[in-house]
Amino acid sequence: MKKLGALGPLLWTALTANLLALSIQYVSLKPYGISLLYWVNAHKDLYALSAGILFCILLGFGALVNNYYFAIIVFTALIGALDFGQYHKLRILGEPIYPWDLNQLKNMKEMLQIVRNMVSPGLLIAAALLVVIALAATFRIPRKRLKLPLRAAFLTIAVLVVFACTHLQNSAFAKPLEKLGAADYHWNQQQNYLENGFMLAFLDNLGAKMQNQPADYSEAAMAQIVQKYGQTTNASATASGTQEQPNIVYVMDESLFDPTRLTGITFSEDPMANFHEYQNTYATGYSLSPTFGGGTSNVEFEALTGLNMSFMNEGAVPYQQILAKKNSFPSLVSMLKSRGYETTAVHPFDKTFYNRNRVYPVLGFDQFISQDDIKYKDKLSPNGYISDMSAVKQVVDVLNSGDQPHFVHLVTMQNHLPIAEGMNGPNTIQVSGLSGSGQTEMESYAQSVKETDKAVQYLVDSIQQLKRPTIVVVFGDHLPALQDQTYADHLSAATPEQKQQFLHETPLLIAANYPLQDKNLGTIAPSFFGPLVFELTGQQLPPYYQLLDNVRKQLPGIGPNLYVDANNVASLSLNDEQKQLLHDYELVQYDLLYGRGYAASLLK
Incomplete structure (x- = not known):
């Protein structure tokens, strides 16, 4: 040496x-x-x-x-x-x-x-x-x-x-x-x-940006978009609307997927019995998640801002890369807050994950209830996370507080990785069609989903007791990261479009304590939940939501490299009219995230 x-x-x-x-x-x-x-x-x-x-x-x-x-x-x-x-x-x-x-x-x-x-x-x-x-x-x-x-x-x-x-x-x-x-x-x-x-x-x-600047981004281009959508006739009021400002609840359930959709696999009992029963009573369909197996905050970003991950570079995480650095950002939360709503976020886990403790105030939340503050802390096993039932009980408590309308956004944890036997109680559902570790994993996952199904029933039953009109949107953030073979067997004969659609569709339920007209929601991206809920509650759509609604009526499902039209037909490409519509959407998104705010008037 x-x-x-x-x-x-x-x-x-x-x-x-x-x-x-x-x-x-x-x-x-x-x-x-x-x-x-x-x-x-x-x-x-x-x-x-x-x-x-x-x-x-x-x-x-x-x-x-x-x-x-x-x-x-x-x-x-x-x-x-x-x-x-x-x-x-x-x-x-x-x-x-x-x-x-x-x-x-x-x-x-x-x-x-x-x-x-x-x-x-x-x-x-x-x-x-x-x-x-x-x-x-x-x-x-x-x-x-x-x-x-x-x-x-x-x-x-x-x-x-x-x-x-x-x-x-x-x-x-x-x-x-x-x-x-x-x-x-x-x-x-x-x-x-x-x-x-x-x-x-x-x-x-x-050093990379999440979204590249469109070549034609300019003040003049944004002025045309403002003129086009700022004068759109608002058609949001529907027969299912309410006279009184309703409570609005989002439940983004961790890794919620309907395992009974998998062919060749049978279950000794339906793990989503209540959810399936609600298809006859409420509005149901599928949420088209922008992610698979993880990336929860990106789904949350779409649902709360109306922006779409398909315009961003792969791997982007807006919560951490941009929103945590801002003082405020327009969102469904800030819109409702300006209309007199109390806004509350509930997440029964560490509040700093994905910088939520910094991002939620930026989006407009008045209150953030994390695992440190939640009243109900029950788990389904000592090694598990705080249960979905505990989380929805906290939501019900919020809805029963005060006289103002509430917007409550819940992000659950119960079904998060790892999917392990006994994680959410003893397995009570037997699975056929899989073997070895794949069978044990599916039985454990089915048990978790069964417990989530009970929590959803508790929430839906609870809102029926409220005097104020209340609407609840329940959706999975992404499919669980199950063993590859579990999905491969089901998708062996699927086209690329069908494969992409299946691997990004999670259950979607919209329930209310008043009648809803639309029962079949089809497949819809979380970006469009805001204007959809505004329509179902008869609320005035701001011009930005009118733009989103125009996109939704032609392309309700937009995900990275996948598009689902109003007839629920999946495609990997667009026609010229659809390209122009999405380009307007892309310009507005860039303007909000990185641009000069030329389209700010669309948000009012």
Whole structure:
């Protein structure tokens, strides 16, 4: 070691950077069955770039702490944790780790609760032993301290490299990287990570916008849209409307899916008996979720703002990337608040998840009841989450308080991952058509859904006792991340359109304590819940909702790479008229999120 002198730390840093680059790329490719050697051979320049990026970051970190061996140990541990998260997120949700996912590290305790079945005690013990051995070795190895000018130079190099890689949409930085094979794949994050490599894709996302500016965005273009929709005749009042301002309740139920839709699988009893019975009494259909297996806040974003994730770059998380940085943002919540509503959010989990404690006030909520504040804390097992029944009881209490109309938005937790036997009580439903772990998983999930079905019945029965007109919208945020084979058997003969539609449709129920005209809702995106509820309650639609309503009547289901028309026909493409309609929608969305607010008058 002494013979290497000052070169020792640099050589160890270079070796470590290469090994870490290989490790993170290996776990990024393994879920797809792609060979690491094949990828490196096909992307030699990009692999060298990934290793170079890690080398420069390590160089800067080592200069910062002035101990390269300590820096190597710490950085190896961090990349190891990133490897673990990348592999399991890809395997379960089919999407990579994004920079904004790191915001959830502040919820480490809750995150460990969610992934507890993925981490074995042996893995934890092995990791702890490695850390102890590595740290002991670090302080036994002689180290060469760098002089201040050299440390400053290494830090500067690291900062410049990271800055360049986070500004690839700037042509000055993009052109040199294009020669190495890098390309802009923000519209497809899977391809972004597979083609550019984890390190470049991850850093590039740090500087990327959620939505690109449309080429024709201008004050004149927005003025035309304002004129077009600002003068639209309001046709919201219907025979099912109410004279008194009604209570409005959203129940976004975690991972709620109707498992009886799966062919070849039978259940000893219907886990959604009440839900199915309500098809004869209330309005039912399907919500077209923009996500699968996760990404709850994006569904919530659509339902509360009327904006749509299909216009955004893949992997975008508006709550964390933009709303948490604003002081206010127009939403269904703020509209109702301006009309005299008390607005309450209920989420029986950590309030900082997805920055909800910061985002909810931005959207206009007066009150946020989290797991710290909720009155009812019952769980279906000691290892489970606060039950759906406890959550809806809290909602009923809110509805019974005060004299003003209420808007209550509930996001449940009961059915969240992991789906494990006994998580929500003993399995009482037997499943046929699956075997092994797939059967146990489905029986456990069916038990969870059965308990949710009871909670929905309690809520629907409870609103019948209220004097004020009340309407409840119940929908699943996304399908559960069940074993691939469970879905594959059902979708074996499906077309691409049918497959996409099925994997993004969750149950939708609109119940009220007064008659509703429309019983068959078809498939509808959460973005359009606001204008739909306004119509069903006879409330005046602002021009923005009139725009959304025009879109809904032609394309009620809009999701990433999928469109469902008014006849419930799914398609992967649009005709010219539909393209123009959606382009108006896209321009308004960009104007609200990133633009100059030219269309603000549409919101009034």
